[in-house]
Amino acid sequence: MDGSDASAMAVDIRLNEIRDTLVLPDSVSYVRGIVRTLGPADALRRLLAEDARADHDPRLRYLRLTRSLGADINGSPTVAVLEADVVGILLPLYIGISGRFDQTVKEEHDLRLGAVAPEHAEGRVLSQLARDMKALGLRGGTTTLWVDKPPCRYCAPVLPSITKQYDVTLTIEFALI
Numbered sequence: 050m051d052g053s054d055a056s057a058m059a060v061d062i063r064l065n066e067i068r069d070t071l072v073l074p075d076s077v078s079y080v081r082g083i084v085r086t087l088g089p090a091d092a093l094r095r096l097l098a099e100d101a102r103a104d105h106d107p108r109l110r111y112l113r114l115t116r117s118l119g120a121d122i123n124g125s126p127t128v129a130v131l132e133a134d135v136v137g138i139l140l141p142l143y144i145g146i147s148g149r150f151d152q153t154v155k156e157e158h159d160l161r162l163g164a165v166a167p168e169h170a171e172g173r174v175l176s177q178l179a180r181d182m183k184a185l186g187l188r189g190g191t192t193t194l195w196v197d198k199p200p201c202r203y204c205a206p207v208l209p210s211i212t213k214q215y216d217v218t219l220t221i222e223f224a225l226i
């Protein structure tokens with residue numbers, strides 16, 4: 050076995066390790082597609098860069114690991130953490146995960162998020178904050194939302210609803226590749 054065989058084998062091992070962590074069929078087909086398009090070595094580089102987005106805030110990685118959500122590649126579950134600095138909110142940390150890995154907040158809040166964002170991690174953390182602020186009759190303050198992928202086209206336009214409806218200044222933190 051020469052050096053290039055050895056490194057090709059190391060790439061395959063690493064790709065399999067990433068594949069084994071995945072919990073959604075969409076993520077598995079995403080990996081298959083990107084390996085086909087870029088070739089194994091570049092695909093691995095790309096997937097490792099995507100996964101590194103979960104290190105933007107240590108809590109994002111912690112949640113992915115402790116809840117077995119796998120590598121943070123495109124098409125995998127999304128994790129969001131929201132920290133609120135709002136007078137009257139005494140437990141100011143909210144956690145949201147997309148899809149079947151968490152629950153959608155229904156009825157108790159009036160935040161306008163459209164049809165899709167309430168199922169997404171970002172919509173879920175903001176729904177929880179809006180629910181608490183509505184219950185306590187609060188307005189104002191600031192909040193920071195950390196998310197392990199850039200907000201999608203459904204979430205991005207509706208996340209400012211928390212500012213429009215509750216007067217909360219929102220900062221969104223995520224890593225780009």
Ligand SMILES: [Zn+2]
Binds near residue numbers: 166170200202
């Ligand atoms: Zn979204």
